[in-house]
Amino acid sequence: MNRLAEHPLQILDAKDLTAFMDALAAGFDLQVPLVAGDATRFGPYRKDAPCDFSQTPPAHPAKTLLLPNPEVLFRYTKDAGGRITLSEDPLDADLRVALGVRACDVRAFEALDAVFLRRGRVDTAYQARRDSLCILGMGCVAPSPLCFCDRMGSHPFDTHGMDALIIPLTGGWVLEALTERGRKVLETAASLLRAASAEEKRQVAALRTKGRERKSGAPVDFEVLAGTVAASYKDPFWETLATRCLGCGICTFVCPVCSCFTLEDTGKTLSGGRQRAWDSCMFPAFTREASGHNPREGMDRRLKQRFFHKFSYSIENGEPPGCVGCGRCVEKCPAAIDIREIVDFFSAEAPDV
Amino acid sequence: MSDMNPFVPRPMEIVKVIDEVSSHDILSFFLRPVEGEIVPYLPGQFAALSVFGRGEAPFGYASSPLETGYVRFTIKRTGSLTRELHRLGAGEVIGIRGALGNAFDLERFRGKDLIIVGGGYAFTTLRSLLVYLLAPENRAGVGDISLFYGVRHPGLFLYKAALETWRKRKDLALHLTVDQAADGWHGPVGVVPELVRKVSPSTDNALAVICGPPPMIRFTLPVLETLGVKADDIYISMEMKMKCGLGVCGRCNIGTKFVCSDGPIFTLKTLREVSDDF
Numbered sequence: 367m368n369r370l371a372e373h374p375l376q377i378l379d380a381k382d383l384t385a386f387m388d389a390l391a392a393g394f395d396l397q398v399p400l401v402a403g404d405a406t407r408f409g410p411y412r413k414d415a416p417c418d419f420s421q422t423p424p425a426h427p428a429k430t431l432l433l434p435n436p437e438v439l440f441r442y443t444k445d446a447g448g449r450i451t452l453s454e455d456p457l458d459a460d461l462r463v464a465l466g467v468r469a470c471d472v473r474a475f476e477a478l479d480a481v482f483l484r485r486g487r488v489d490t491a492y493q494a495r496r497d498s499l500c501i502l503g504m505g506c507v508a509p510s511p512l513c514f515c516d517r518m519g520s521h522p523f524d525t526h527g528m529d530a531l532i533i534p535l536t537g538g539w540v541l542e543a544l545t546e547r548g549r550k551v552l553e554t555a556a557s558l559l560r561a562a563s564a565e566e567k568r569q570v571a572a573l574r575t576k577g578r579e580r581k582s583g584a585p586v587d588f589e590v591l592a593g594t595v596a597a598s599y600k601d602p603f604w605e606t607l608a609t610r611c612l613g614c615g616i617c618t619f620v621c622p623v624c625s626c627f628t629l630e631d632t633g634k635t636l637s638g639g640r641q642r643a644w645d646s647c648m649f650p651a652f653t654r655e656a657s658g659h660n661p662r663e664g665m666d667r668r669l670k671q672r673f674f675h676k677f678s679y680s681i682e683n684g685e686p687p688g689c690v691g692c693g694r695c696v697e698k699c700p701a702a703i704d705i706r707e708i709v710d711f712f713s714a715e716a717p718d719v
Numbered sequence: 720m721s722d723m724n725p726f727v728p729r730p731m732e733i734v735k736v737i738d739e740v741s742s743h744d745i746l747s748f749f750l751r752p753v754e755g756e757i758v759p760y761l762p763g764q765f766a767a768l769s770v771f772g773r774g775e776a777p778f779g780y781a782s783s784p785l786e787t788g789y790v791r792f793t794i795k796r797t798g799s800l801t802r803e804l805h806r807l808g809a810g811e812v813i814g815i816r817g818a819l820g821n822a823f824d825l826e827r828f829r830g831k832d833l834i835i836v837g838g839g840y841a842f843t844t845l846r847s848l849l850v851y852l853l854a855p856e857n858r859a860g861v862g863d864i865s866l867f868y869g870v871r872h873p874g875l876f877l878y879k880a881a882l883e884t885w886r887k888r889k890d891l892a893l894h895l896t897v898d899q900a901a902d903g904w905h906g907p908v909g910v911v912p913e914l915v916r917k918v919s920p921s922t923d924n925a926l927a928v929i930c931g932p933p934p935m936i937r938f939t940l941p942v943l944e945t946l947g948v949k950a951d952d953i954y955i956s957m958e959m960k961m962k963c964g965l966g967v968c969g970r971c972n973i974g975t976k977f978v979c980s981d982g983p984i985f986t987l988k989t990l991r992e993v994s995d996d997f
C-alpha cells in the first residue's frame with residue numbers, strides 16, 4: 367500500500383510549495399492561478415511567473431481551462447487550383463493538472479458539460495480538454511463576502527468533481543487525494559509530503575465544519591425560483607433593472623457558467639482558421655440579424671435572456687442552474703447589479719404552499 | 720480530418736448558379752460534395768454554408784431529397800457572407816455543415832389537407848417541401864394542397880418555372896399575390912394574409928405551414944386561427960440569427976427551445992408554450 371492511501375491527509379510545508387509545483391510541472395502540464403495585474407487567471411506554471419492562491423475565488427473564472435478564448439476549431443488552406451484543405455490541431459490528450467480551482471468553478475464545469483457534451487453533438491475539443499483535466503481543488507478558508515455558493519447547493523469545502531482537495535493552513539497545505547488520478551498526481555511529489563499530525567487533522571476538521579456551516583443567506587430552491595422567474599416575463603422589474611444595466615457584458619465574461627460564443631474566420635481566403643470566441647447575450651449584436659431585425663433589441667429582453675437562462679430555461683431543460691454563487695458578477699458589475707437581490711426578489715415571490 | 724468535430728464543414732463544389740429574380744439579388748447555388756455522398760436531409764432542414772475566410776451562415780435546403788446529384792440553396796444577398804457567396808461561380812469550393820435542425824413532421828401530414836403560406840426568401844424551404852409532396856410517390860399521401868405565396872412585385876417570385884407547372888396541376892390550388900400592381904400582372908394585389916382570408920380554404924381536415932418574414936407570420940396566424948386551424952396544427956418555420964446550429968452557442972433560443980436544434984419548424988402551440996411573445 368502506498369503512503370497516500372495509508373494516510374489520506376498529507377502535509378506540504380509552505381517552504382516546499384515551489385518544489386512541489388516544480389515536481390508536478392516536470393510530469394504534467396501544470397495550470398496555476400497566475401498573477402495578472404490585480405487579478406489572477408489560470409495559466410501554465412512557469413518558475414518566473416508569479417502565482418497567487420489567495421484570491422477566493424480567482425478573479426478570472428476557471429472556464430478558461432476548458433474554453434480558451436479564442437480557440438481555433440479548424441484551419442483551411444486553398445491552393446492555386448482552388449482546392450480546399452481542412453485540418454485540425456491535435457486535441458489536448460496529455461494530462462493537465464489544475465492547481466487551486468475552487469468548488470464554485472468545478473460546479474460550473476458541470477453546467478458547461480451539459481452544454482458541450484450533452485445538448486446534442488459532442489464538442490470534441492471541449493471533451494478532450496475536460497477528460498484530460500485533473501483538478502486539484504482548493505477549499506475556501508476565507509470566502510469573499512460577495513460569494514454565496516452555500517445558497518446554491520455547495521459549500522466552501524465541497525469536493526464534488528475534484529481529484530484532490532487542498533486546504534491551506536498557516537504553515538502549509540493539507541492535501542487529500544479523492545480519486546485514483548488525483549492520488550497518482552500527488553504521488554509524483556510524495557517525497558515532499560508527510561502524514562498530517564493529530565493537531566493538523568483537528569484543524570482541518572474544524573475548518574471543514576466551519577465551511578459546511580457557512581450561511582450567507584437562505585438556500586435557493588431552484589424549482590421554485592424557476593417557476594417565479596418564468597412567470598415574470600411581463601413583470602416591470604426587468605424594465606426597471608434595464609434602466610441601470612449598461613449592457614457591457616462584464617457579468618457574462620467573468621461568470622464561470624456563461625458559455626455563449628461566436629464563430630469567426632481569421633485570415634484571408636487563401637488560408638486561416640475558424641475560431642470560437644466568447645460572446646455575450648448582453649450585447650445587442652448577439653441576436654441582430656442581417657436584416658437589422660433584432661428579437662432582443664431592448665436591454666430588458668437581454669437581461670431577461672441572461673436570468674431566464676440561468677434560473678428558468680436551464681432547470682426546465684434538466685440542466686444545472688446557471689449560477690454557482692461565485693460572486694464575481696456582483697463584484698465586477700459597474701452598475702452594482704447584484705444577482706443575489708434578483709434571486710431574493712423572485713424567491714420571495716414564491717407562492718406560499 | 721476527424722468526422723467527429725461538429726464544427727468542421729465538408730467541401731462542396733459549386734456546380735451551377737442561377738439568377739432567380741428581376742432584382743438579381745437572389746441566386747440559386749447547386750452544390751455537390753467534392754468527395755463522398757450527399758448527406759441525407761429532409762424538407763424543412765437547413766445547412767450552414769461556409770465561405771472560408773468569411774464565415775458561415777444558415778440556409779434552408781431548397782432542393783427536395785428526391786432530387787439527386789446535387790443540393791440546392793437559394794440565397795439572398797444581404798450582408799458580408801452572402802455578398803461574398805454571390806461573387807462565386809461554378810467550380811469554386813465552399814463548405815457545408817448539415818443537415819441541421821428538425822424537419823417538417825411528414826408523418827403528421829399524412830392524409831391531411833395542407834394550407835401552405837409563404838413569402839420572401841423563406842419560400843426556399845417550401846420549394847423543398849412542395850417538390851417532395853408533389854412527387855408521384857408521395858402525392859397520394861396528403862389531401863388537397865392550397866399554396867399562398869406573395870412577393871412585392873411579380874419579378875420577385877422565386878422558381879417561376881416551377882410555379883408555372885404547379886399552376887397547371889389540378890391537385891394544387893395556387894394563389895399568388897403581389898404587394899404592388901404591375902404591368903402584365905393579372906392576379907390579386909395585396910398582402911398574403913388578406914388573400915388567405917379571401918380564399919378561405921377549408922380547414923376541416925387541414926394543417927397549415929407558414930414560412931416567411933416575421934410580419935407575414937404575425938398577420939397570417941390570426942387569419943388561420945379564425946378560419947379554424949388549431950394552434951397545434953399550424954407549423955411555422957422560425958428564423959433567428961445563428962452561429963453554431965447545434966444548440967450550444969446560446970443565441971437562437973425562444974424560451975427553452977433552440978431554433979437551430981429543436982427547430983426551425985415549430986407548431987404555434989409549442990411557440991406559445993415557450994414564449995410570451997406569441
Ligand SMILES: Cc1cc2nc3c(=O)[nH]c(=O)nc-3n(C[C@H](O)[C@H](O)[C@H](O)COP(=O)(O)OP(=O)(O)OC[C@H]3O[C@@H](n4cnc5c(N)ncnc54)[C@H](O)[C@@H]3O)c2cc1C
Binds near residue numbers: 792795796802844
Ligand atoms: C433556418 C434558417 C434558414 C434560412 N434560409 C435562408 C435561405 O434559404 N435563403 C436565404 O437567403 N437566407 C436564409 N436565411 C437567412 C440567412 O441565414 C441570412 O440572410 C444570412 O445569415 C446573412 O448572412 P450575411 O453574412 O450575409 O449577413 P451579416 O449581416 O453580415 O451577418 C453576419 C452573420 O450573422 C449571422 N446571421 C445574420 N443574419 C442572420 C439571419 N437572419 N439568420 C441566421 N443567421 C444570421 C450569420 O452567421 C452571418 O454570417 C435563413 C436563416 C435561418 C435561421
Ligand code: SF4
Binds near residue numbers: 698
Ligand atoms: S456587468 Fe452589470 S452593467 Fe454590465 S451587462 Fe452585466 S449586469 Fe449589465
Ligand code: SF4
Binds near residue numbers: 621624689690692
Ligand atoms: S451569475 Fe454571477 S455569481 Fe453566479 S456563477 Fe455567474 S458570475 Fe458567479
Ligand code: FES
Binds near residue numbers: 965977979
Ligand atoms: S445557433 Fe447556436 S444555439 Fe442555435
